[in-house]
Amino acid sequence: NAGVTQTPKFRVLKTGQSMTLLCAQDMNHEYMYWYRQDPGMGLRLIHYSVGEGTTAKGEVPDGYNVSRLKKQNFLLGLESAAPSQTSVYFCASSYSTVLAGDNEQFFGPGTRLTVL
Amino acid sequence: AQSVAQPEDQVNVAEGNPLTVKCTYSVSGNPYLFWYVQYPNRGLQFLLKYITGDNLVKGSYGFEAEFNKSQTSFHLKKPSALVSDSALYFCAVTIRGGSYIPTFGRGTSLIVHP
Numbered sequence: 001n002a003g004v005t006q007t008p009k010f011r012v013l014k015t016g017q018s019m020t021l022l023c024a025q026d027m028n029h030e031y032m033y034w035y036r037q038d039p040g041m042g043l044r045l046i047h048y049s050v051g052e053g054t055t056a057k058g059e060v061p062d063g064y065n066v067s068r069l070k071k072q073n074f075l076l077g078l079e080s081a082a083p084s085q086t087s088v089y090f091c092a093s094s095y096s097t098v099l100a101g102d103n104e105q106f107f108g109p110g111t112r113l114t115v116l
Numbered sequence: 117a118q119s120v121a122q123p124e125d126q127v128n129v130a131e132g133n134p135l136t137v138k139c140t141y142s143v144s145g146n147p148y149l150f151w152y153v154q155y156p157n158r159g160l161q162f163l164l165k166y167i168t169g170d171n172l173v174k175g176s177y178g179f180e181a182e183f184n185k186s187q188t189s190f191h192l193k194k195p196s197a198l199v200s201d202s203a204l205y206f207c208a209v210t211i212r213g214g215s216y217i218p219t220f221g222r223g224t225s226l227i228v229h230p
Contacts, residue, residue: 004159031216042222043160043206058217090159101210102148102167105218107159 001026004108006091012114013081021076021111023091030096032074033058033105034066036087043090049074050096081115088112118143120209122221129197130229137192137224139207146212149190151181154204154223163205166190177201197228 004025013019023032034046045058047066055066063085065077074093078085092105119142129135141147148167152160164175166183174180181192192205204225208218 033217040222043220045217048217092160096216101212101216101218102165104150104162104165105152105160107152107161109159110157 003027004091004093004106006089006108006111008111009109010112012116013078014116015082017081018077018079019081019113020078021089021091021113023074023076023093023108024072025074025091025093025106026072027093027095027106028071029093029106030071031094032068033092033094034064034074034076035090035092036060037090037110038087046076046089081113083115086113086115118147118209118211118219120207120219120221122205122207122224124224125222126225126227128227128229131199132196135194135197135201135226135228137205137207137226139190139192139221141188141190141207141209143209143211148210148212149181149183150208150210150218151175151179151190151192152206152208153177154206156203160206163192197226199228199230202226202228 007022033048035043044060049055049068052071067075089111091108094105095103121140150165151163154160171183204223206223207221210218
């Protein structure tokens with residue numbers, strides 16, 4: 001199993017450009033998440049999904065959109081990139097269970113995005 | 117509401133010495149607690165979790181953590197540190213029967229000196 005994969009690994013954008021980050025998982029997980037990681041800030045949740053066709057806002061959703069058309073894929077879009085979106089972006093996935101919240105997350109390797 | 121505090125930005129320890137990375141939490145209810153490790157330029161990796169039962173939880177790479185309900189803590193420990201343990205460590209919490217979205221601490225950088 002490949003686990004959680006992310007493409008691209010690196011990207012440089014100019015202010016105002018758009019791009020889509022792709023996350024794919026082959027573990028049949030229901031839940032998927034997008035985080036950004038900035039120095040001294042830890043991980044901040046951008047958007048998440050509890051199943052195919054559903055998405056919800058996290059802690060820092062402004063400037064981002066997401067889609068989950070297929071269970072295995074979770075896309076993160078930046079419509080008009082800003083320098084404040086320079087960050088490392090991580091996708092994660094996890095199982096859903098009756099108890100909920102008791103399963104660990106599996107993380108992708110990250111995408112390092114620079115917006116000039 | 118739920119929150120996690122990792123009071124130390126950085127922990128330094130000599131190789132072969134025991135290590136402790138601290139985590140305290142605040143939840144309204146019973147917690148599920150997790151530790152993750154992040155090596156440079158990599159994603160987070162799950163180390164161990166406390167769900168219920170024995171307060172001492174053993175995980176990957178010789179790490180363990182002790183759940184202390186009265187002190188609302190879940191400190192990560194290892195009896196003998198290795199240089200290869202140097203990494204960023206994150207504590208996370210969810211609430212039993214509550215939000216399944218984990219809250220992460222800000223991370224603690226562990227540096228093990230040869």
